[in-house]
Amino acid sequence: MIELLGVSVAYDGAPRPAVRDVSLAIPAGEFVALVGPSGSGKTSLLKTINRLIAPTSGVIRIEDRDAAEFPTHELRRRIGYVFQGVGLFPHMSVRENIAITPSLLGWPREQIVARVDAVFDLIALPRDYLDRAPAALSGGERQRVAVARALAAEPRIVIMDEPFGALDPVTRDALGQAYRALHERMGLTTVMVTHDTQEAALLADRIVVLRDGAVVADDTPRAMLSGAHPEATGLFDTPRRQAAAIADLAR
């Protein structure tokens, strides 16, 4: 359960706030996609959830406790986070990167080993990649490792910022589906930022549209595609038109 109450983020020296008075309640087990044009404040809003950014005003509640009450490192160990920029540690192997949060939590060695194996299977990479340095991976492979790292400590909440951005459409779809299945199986609460409204529509239970830092629409994918939210129509027109065009071509 994630609750945002009147959350605003204003960067020092910026003319306008990046996030403006956002209130959202995300029940446990829900998969929310956060969409919106570039610069609309998606990353800024997402980072308030694990307090990489402290909101200028407003309250964030995680599992019914004010997030500001947790020591930040404890809060963050409980929330899996996938960076828009990947953010793997260059001096650690893939294995060490994935194992980092469990090791910070002081898990026993065997448990860490087993867990690294388990999450690594999810991302469908050859096993010998475990001992490689992140620099020896392609952009898409690194993104997959970042997803595995976010899941390693068995978080209840996962927040992801463009996690599949660098992947080819086939892998992207496969990994999206695999993640969605995991979300179901583990009972995760997921917030995923994406540019891709088609992906949002196919994976999420609920889509939140941001524009200029404010929520302009918040509804199910079906309602979004049906044009119930005129503010978001532009965003969903494109995938709908493309889908129709491809269906025409295939006929």
Place this chain on the structure above:
Amino acid sequence: MNAQLAAAFATLPNYLSQHVLLSLSSMALGAGVSLPLAIWAARRPRLRWPLLAATSLVQTIPALALLALFYPLLLALSGATQNLLGASVPSLGFLPALLALALYAMLPIVRATISSIAGIEPAITEAADAVGMTSSQRLWRVELPLAAPSIVGGFRTAMVWTIGAATLATPVGQVSLGNYIFSGLQTENWVFVLFGCAASVAVALVADQLLALVETGAARRDWKRIFVGAGGFVLAALAALAPAAHATRGAYVIGAKNFSEQYILADLMALRLQAAGLSSEKREGLGSAVVFRALAANDIDVYVDYSGTLWTSLMHRTDNPPREKMLAELRDWLKRTSGVVMLGAVGFENNYALAMKRERARQLGVTTLVDLARVAPQLTFGTDLEFQSRPEWKSLREAYELRFRAIKSYNPTFMYRALDDGQADVITAFSSDGRILAQNLVTLDDPKNAFPHYDAIVLIAQKRADDAKLRAALQPFVGAIDLARMRRANLEVDRDQEKLTPRAAAEKLGREAGLLK
């Protein structure tokens, strides 16, 4: 030539181990202070500038001056702790050298640490926060490992600087490879100078190459390379330090200023003590202001000074009494003010005198300082490094109204060279200097008695005042060496052909003067 090299190699284990011990200790202290400071400042941009500015400022002070500054500082501290705690910190030798070099080592380490930590990509430090690291976990698991190659690079620079600068510890009484360079410079023993330079360069190169392995190893996360570099460094250090571990410290410390006569007399005193069954060690190449203070502070036990020097520089006297009267007054004054015992006069005087080439003096018709004053405006005056700040120069100038066309100061060796090749017309010479004979110089008479007498006198520190064995071993020095013998011994060390080491000259002089069998 071979004898000189053999003499150099004979002292190498001792000089090298002391040099390495000093360099490593200074690095350890410098790094121990710099690293935490730099890590702290890397997190706080506001502290960065002051820390970098302060360490850079230290770096702009010439190393020699920095070393020299720590001596009076520690001397004052030593006095304070003596009053407060009844125990004093040593102000000569290892401690001032250690502190100055540690300060000197800070800049490269601070700069490398701050810039490498502050230069880590923000995305990586943010990732460290996002996976739930505390700020110390972030430091140890992410920032330091990523900054390690640059920090080792900073260490490398600091290590090479420190090894080079450690040669400058000699004048504050710390034995180092600089002993070759300083004594070689004074006695025109170029074999020693080159040997000292080569040894210090070799040590620096070895340290640099081994640390380079650690640096590249850290950059490539190649543990084998790091291990080889660090292990090699430790082994090399241990090998160099080995002689220091079982070196026996001498019971007595003999001081010497930085010219040939002082080296010879210090060696001769050491030989006398040895004959009497007493062990000793030497602190050579000390500045003339440092050496008396060191004796007064009991950091050294014995050395030879000159009556006129103490008379003018320490007692601040400008009158010029007869020889015996001056010695008597000086003896009382020393006893009263610092407890230092004047054992007696060695026999010869080493007076300040102005000297010219015999030919040139005849051309100009100069035999006395009165004559010199007449032609001085056309002449260039070459002095040793300290003469112009000594009170003798003031009284000389005033007594004869000397006005030179130019005044230049030189290291004594180069001062004689300057007179020889005409860069200087008149120089400050010492009456016992062998080069007066060798270069056929004349010393100018001083009819107005502007220069006092400079009897060579043996001085003993207060704490050894009642040491009968020491006094018995040194008592025979009184009246034992006349000017001709001292001049010849000095010449044997200073000349270019058939050069003797100070020790060989001391043995010869000792036998001639009946001080050694």
